[in-house]
Amino acid sequence: MPRKPRVDIALVTVGAVGLLLAGCTPASVPPAPSGSRVSSSVPAASSAGGRPSGSVPASSRPATPGTVRLGFAGDVHFAERTAALLADPATAFGPAAAVLSAPDLTMVNLETAIAVGGRPEAKSFTFQAPPSAFAALRAAGVDVVTMANNHAADYGSAGLAQTLAAIRDTGFPVVGIGSDAKAAYAPYYTQVNGVRLAIVAASQVREETLAHFTATDSAPGIANAYSDRLTAAVWAARTRADVVVVYLHWGTEYQSCPNSDQRALADRLVAAGATAVVGSHAHVLQGAGWRPDGSYVAYGLGNYLWWRSFGNTQDDNGVLTLTFTRGRVVSAAFAPARLDERGIAVPVTGAVAQRILGQWDQARQCAGLLATPPG
Template sequence: MIEGPRSRRAERHARAQRRRRNTAVGGCALLLAVAGSVYVAYGRGGGSGATAADRLPGGGPATTAQDDAKAGGKQPGKPSPGVKKAARPPEPAGTLTLAFAGDVHFTDRTAPRLGVDPALGPMSAALSAADFSMVNLETAITSRGVAQPKKYHFRTTPAALGALQRSGIDAVTMANNHAVDYGAQGLTDSLAAKHSSPIPVVGIGADESEAYRPFTTTVNGVRLAVVAASQVIDITNQNWRATATHPGIASALDRPKLLKAVRDAKAHADVVVVYLHWGTEGQNCPGPEQKSIAADLSAAGATAVVGTHAHVMLGSGMMGRTYVAYGFGNFLWYGHSPYPNSDETGVTSLTVTHGKVTKAAFTPAVVDGNGVPEPQSGAAATRITDRYAQLRQCTGLADPPRG
């Protein structure tokens, strides 16, 4: 498994406790005040856990750049992190908060976002507020390779992974239909970027063992495992599916293999998240293949099954004890999709207590003319939230808990 450190918020809390204990022993009120100020000043990335190289397959020894990224969310030559968290009381033991958003890439109108912190704009606050947040990185990470015989091609540089980290993202999936847009050479570069990434990358690997391997971490005493795969039937799933001897993406079309990965993850984790690339473009009701695999994943022990691909939002709710979100829609997006309401998006936040989803919340946004998700308020927020809730009607899912 890909082994992660404790949650960054937990590490900050632990450091704050040590500072308060030491200053109390010293009896110095001034130092206590300074320690509190330092605690508030720390950003999302603070911590002294393992670097990306320590926890990702193929990673080498920790570098100064990786240590800097872990300690302060920044890289050489980059500004300070774009997202900072104020101190807040820790959640009860056994409670974990998760945040998810949809498709992200840095192409065309969103390419300049690599030079902006936070790259995901003001919606970064909703993502950073959770213990663990995740998006789908819908792109190859390469400047080389041969464009594959398909209509759309997306690529970016390894800087995208640092930009997402500074936007409050804790992990990304690359199990999607654009991860290998530039063939074997592009895939080689993407895997190299994964192995030196400041955040975990799941759903892609040098072989099937790596591609299906979960990212695992412990947050607030809760063991979390995240698995990713693509159910989209396309050239990527046909030609670039990871096997025992070939690199590629994790495929949900090999259902037994995905279900085994989830059952294995559940054997050692309290909470299992499955992030899928699934659905039909432009269709905001799930198809039978989505409903079928969601049911199988729920039976295998998934706490949450979420995903993207359709370029529009789909409904969400409860399938027994499993939270299912059939489609988050576009998030940081290069252009306009030719589907109604394709610019509506948002961040879905879950609270999981002792392995059970106890609260689901939605923060609405609209993708603006620069491809950036902008938070909504007032009547606009109500309109998007109400329409999103209505999408549940064709899913067969029950209303999620509101906390």
């Protein structure tokens, strides 16, 4: 499905609420074809995607060679009220699409099995969606997703087989899941505006999926953040890319402060060469900002397209846009949003926006992160 023209939106710059960021250095991937904004070299479980070659939205600012804007949002799935949105995949994300389409490349966590029918696992909550979910994501401006989470195998081995088939058949770029460990931990490589990007994903949530569906040398599943394969993947990606991003499923549900496992893993990934680490799972916004070493972490981005509302901070979310230049995050903006009755993340303004931005800033302080780059 062709990408709709992208719309520039007014993002709240991090300076206004106390958030900016920084990162790393360069390496090597084939050059992008002339005239193409995004070119892709993808791992075993993924396929080429991203912005259509040569298509430059009329409303976008001219691309600056060596600079790229990456957008990140939290958890997405199509269950109960959000299942109805797939009746028309082209409009499923409603007004959220303008925000998602604005960066050069946008990523979310797809927290569902892509399967139809079958038997759910013995869990409190199980989610599935048809392959049209990928059409909805693409139409909304999402370029790559992680499926390394605690709901990717909600429909067991049969559902996992359907999921992998849908990824293959739709050609949508997916990380953190695969037909074996090599595919599940493989980075997604792409080049945007001359910047070589690598994206890796894994789950740190200890529950049935990690216990029974961690990918191995001979079995499909998700990437496990407790495995040394994750840091090895980051090290390897660092030799090929200017920017390495790791998207994680982690944290303690309903807690805005990161737990000790999150902090320790962030340390290991940054040491391995991650430029930025982002994540989701806690159902609330967690802290985002610079570490004293200059790397950037966004611990949790909340529920972005979600099946239920609770009338509290679980409905607050947004899109984080990081701008990378010379392998470092040089600026950031957070566009606050809130779930509506359809489960769509609708951009907010005024008092609601200020409340969410205040919450975002408070969470940053709780995480011990800096509002501006060190030094």
